[in-house]
Amino acid sequence: MFGPALLFCPADRPDRYAKAASSADAVILDLEDAVAPGAKASARGSLIESTLDPARTIVRVNPAASALLRDDIAALQRTDFRTVMVAKVETEEDLVLLDGFDVIAICESPLGVRNADLLAEHPAVVALTWGAEDLVAAMGGSSSRDSNGRYRQFALYARSRVLIAAASLGKPAFDTVHLDIADEAGLHDEVTDAAASGFAGAMCIHPKQVSIIRAAFRPTTEAVLWAHRVLDAASASPNGVFALDGHMVDEPVLRQARRILAGSDSPALNEGRSQTGLHR
Numbered sequence: 074m075f076g077p078a079l080l081f082c083p084a085d086r087p088d089r090y091a092k093a094a095s096s097a098d099a100v101i102l103d104l105e106d107a108v109a110p111g112a113k114a115s116a117r118g119s120l121i122e123s124t125l126d127p128a129r130t131i132v133r134v135n136p137a138a139s140a141l142l143r144d145d146i147a148a149l150q151r152t153d154f155r156t157v158m159v160a161k162v163e164t165e166e167d168l169v170l171l172d173g174f175d176v177i178a179i180c181e182s183p184l185g186v187r188n189a190d191l192l193a194e195h196p197a198v199v200a201l202t203w204g205a206e207d208l209v210a211a212m213g214g215s216s217s218r219d220s221n222g223r224y225r226q227f228a229l230y231a232r233s234r235v236l237i238a239a240a241s242l243g244k245p246a247f248d249t250v251h252l253d254i255a256d257e258a259g260l261h262d263e264v265t266d267a268a269a270s271g272f273a274g275a276m277c278i279h280p281k282q283v284s285i286i287r288a289a290f291r292p293t294t295e296a297v298l299w300a301h302r303v304l305d306a307a308s309a310s311p312n313g314v315f316a317l318d319g320h321m322v323d324e325p326v327l328r329q330a331r332r333i334l335a336g337s338d339s340p341a342l343n344e345g346r347s348q349t350g351l352h353r
Contacts, residue, residue: 074200074245075099075131076274077290078283081250083107084132085116087123094125096280103133104145105160113141117148127153131177136161137170146170156199161207164188168197175199177247181207186231189238201239202247202276203231222259236271245273254279264289292333300330
């Protein structure tokens with residue numbers, strides 16, 4: 074699966090395709106909100122002509138309710154792109170036209186959030202994500218964040234519901250975009266929380282946000298060393314539960330340690346560790 078940094082690029086800006094693809098782990102070519110109604114047709118034409126790697130490209134299509142989805146799919150059928158991000162998904166009926174595609178469903182309306190578990194069960198859905206701004210607009214609100222720039226409770230609920238719905242089916246969830254490009258500290262805090270909570274990655278709207286997302290999802294040296302110590306101690310312990318540094322260690326803690334090592338890109342730290350729990 075893609076990640077951790079998924080970068081949006083307007084589909085009607087083919088001049089930006091290559092830079093976006095080289096900047097992030099995957100590029101999301103956007104046929105929806107980033108493209109004005111009068112530019113939809115030319116955006117589809119640019120999509121058809123694109124030579125981007127399908128394995129690292131996602132196409133965000135318009136919602137089923139917009140009547141634009143059929144044209145988006147017709148364009149996609151003329152390409153090798155087979156992973157689509159579907160805007161404003163609410164029910165299984167919104168996915169009936171997407172047979173043959175891998176779908177990342179965006180839960181960004183009250184009904185979509187409520188049905189997150191049902192959407193996660195759909196065989197075409199490979200991942201979930203969510204959107205705060207469309208959600209607050211659909212609820213009649215005026216802002217998804219408080220005066221301190223933090224998400225309001227309804228947004229945190231939606232975020233958590235989508236994450237848990239995806240995880241319950243063993244599917245990844247991606248956190249939504251941080252719209253304030255200049256707020257690097259805020260982005261850092263959000264994606265650090267996303268990584269710790271179990272999100273597979275996060276979407277972004279500017280190349281400068283990519284490195285912050287990647288850093289947040291990369292285990293720290295301290296975390297990798299801790300994971301090695303835990304799993305080495307587990308290998309030497311005759312019991313299922315044991316204490317390490319005054320803390321109880323059981324299977325949930327071991328799973329956390331294995332996940333840290335699985336996401337580590339520090340070969341020097343992992344060298345010579347073939348007998349640890351990473352390979353259990």
